[in-house]
Amino acid sequence: MATTPTETPAHEGLRLRARLRYLYHGGQPAAVKFRLAVIVIDLAIIGFFLAAPILKEAGWAFYVLDYVIAAVLALDLAARAYAYSDIRDWLKRPIVWIDLFVLATLLFPAWLANLGFLRLLRFWSLLNSDLFWRTIGRRFDDTRVEEITRALAALITFVFVTTGFVYAYFRGKADHIHGYLDALYFTVATLTTTGFGDITLPGNWGRVISIVVMLVGITLFIRLAQTLIRPHKVRFPCPTCGLQKHDPDAVHCKACGQVLCIPDEGH
Incomplete structure (x- = not known):
């Protein structure tokens, strides 16, 4: 439809913002389907992050896919920011800064390669977002199920972020840590304080990291247990x-x- 003389660029911008608000915050079937598509894309991106240590061996194809995902994430963040009524207030949300950092690791993979493990924070931000609970978890929004899911998401995110950290910084430096599975084995064994001792991190910093992993792991387990046992409210x-x-x-x-x-x- 041709633009009438009264439709200025400002009016077009307002129409776009209203459309984005409808898609990201509306309760109509079309808006829900749109958000479901966004969540599916998010889950695919998280899957890419999990497989990144293996996919890096693909060479240039990995970086092409990396930049494609960066473009998708940038468009999603820009659309969410434009749909929000106050961008300054939007920027005050911790989840937004986590997503922006994830975007930075995608845009500069060669320079931020050692911080790539932090991309898995996207899983935590997804399960703590209003978009997820207003779309998939509408029935369980503001219920005990949401509290348990958030606590479990924090634990799972910590496991994989720690695994990525150990893999990025100790592969080849610590005995028996040669692959991602070795790093995951060390993380789970340390997190549960069962530590069999067959895989350890070298030096004083390695001991400090192991202590931190155990303390945080115990805290997250206790939090999850409290959420499961606590009387329903x-x-x-x-x-x-x-x-x-x-x-x-x-x-x-x-x-x-x-x-x-x-x-x-x-x-």
């Missing part, structure tokens, strides 16, 4: 004091005594 902000979590059958807020009308499923 529902999210419902108290209109008086703002307390978010209450017992499913709560009638009054435990903090201030305000009468609550927590919606249920009609049972």
Whole structure:
């Protein structure tokens, strides 16, 4: 359709922003399908990150695919930023900076090769994003399932980020660490504090890294266990004091005594 004289570039920009907001934040079937496609692409990108240590042997083909993924991620971030009402507020979100760093490792793979293992933070940012829970996890948004998933995502992300770090910096330097599987074996053995001792990191820094992995691993395991064992709570902000979590059958807020009308499923 031809652009009418009243349709200035500013108007076109507003129409584009409205369209992007509809796609990224709307609840209509078309918007949900679009976000599902975005999530599928994200999962494919994460798969590429996991296979990167092996795919690097493909030479120039690896870098071509790397830059294609960088272009896709850059377009996605630009679209999300434009769809957001306040870009400055958008930039204050930690998940955004993680995605920007991942993009930097894709744009400069030769210079940031040793930091490539941090690309797997994309998995954590995906499972902690509103886009994921408004699309795939709508039924479980703000529920115990979401809390368990987030805790499990943090643990899995830590395992693979640590594996990538050990592989990038200790391959060929530590005894028996010759491949990605060796690094994964060391990470899991250290993380679970079972450490069989057949694979260790050399030097004082190696001991420090092993200690950090064990401490963080224990913390993440405890957090996951607490999430699994903790009594079920529902999210419902108290209109008086703002307390978010209450017992499913709560009638009054435990903090201030305000009468609550927590919606249920009609049972």
